[in-house]
Amino acid sequence: MPTISSNKPYRIGRSRTGLGLFATKPIKKGAKIIRYFGPLLDSRKKKDDAIENKYLFELNDRWTIDGSVRKNVARYINHACKPNAESDVKPRKRKVFIRAIKNIEPGEEINYDYGTDYFKAYLKPIGCKCDACEKKRKKKRAEARAERLLLKARELRKAERKVQKEAEKRAQAKPTLKAKKKKPNGVKANGAGLNSPRPNSKPLNGKRLNGHRGKSIAGQTIGVTSGISAPPRDGQAGENQASA
Numbered sequence: 001m002p003t004i005s006s007n008k009p010y011r012i013g014r015s016r017t018g019l020g021l022f023a024t025k026p027i028k029k030g031a032k033i034i035r036y037f038g039p040l041l042d043s044r045k046k047k048d049d050a051i052e053n054k055y056l057f058e059l060n061d062r063w064t065i066d067g068s069v070r071k072n073v074a075r076y077i078n079h080a081c082k083p084n085a086e087s088d089v090k091p092r093k094r095k096v097f098i099r100a101i102k103n104i105e106p107g108e109e110i111n112y113d114y115g116t117d118y119f120k121a122y123l124k125p126i127g128c129k130c131d132a133c134e135k136k137r138k139k140k141r142a143e144a145r146a147e148r149l150l151l152k153a154r155e156l157r158k159a160e161r162k163v164q165k166e167a168e169k170r171a172q173a174k175p176t177l178k179a180k181k182k183k184p185n186g187v188k189a190n191g192a193g194l195n196s197p198r199p200n201s202k203p204l205n206g207k208r209l210n211g212h213r214g215k216s217i218a219g220q221t222i223g224v225t226s227g228i229s230a231p232p233r234d235g236q237a238g239e240n241q242a243s244a
């Protein structure tokens, strides 16, 4: 770039948003870096007042610097919400200087706060891309990611607990089911009672057996082994079949 001689402490370079101004030498806090300059626009002149671009620097109610000229290298300086430089405005002299507010190291991008009006008009709609805002965005993204992971882990644990609970339920349910199944198979009253009358349960069995025998054995002897409820129906069916 022909406009920048090598003894200047900055150069134009690629930045996140396009071009930017970067320190090539250490710049001490408080040092003037560069002048922001261009034609002065008088708001009282209609022609001047009609000019509109992103590089207008308002000095006061009347005067504005039109910094859109190529020679104004300071226009390459990008905005930052936490900058390392500031605009030092001298309204009476109608001059603006960019001054370091921190020690700036070679390679660091130089930036200053463009002010709330510019921010609202140009940066807020597209999202400010300065380091501070990018960091904030990154942090938010990381937090969102962590939150998602946490939720996922919680859901996974919940699902695992559910599976475990169901397994426990099944484990608890199995023995009782078997017991229930076994009982009807080895029914006290018919199976054991009929085939082998137990000495200790004689009185009860005797009564029941007698009762059953009275009903089931009355017609047919087959019904005895098949159970309590079956014989009467079998008997009926047999009668029906016999009659038909």
Ligand SMILES: [Zn+2]
Binding pocket: 080, 081, 082, 128, 129, 130, 131, 132, 133, 134
């Ligand atoms: Zn920002």
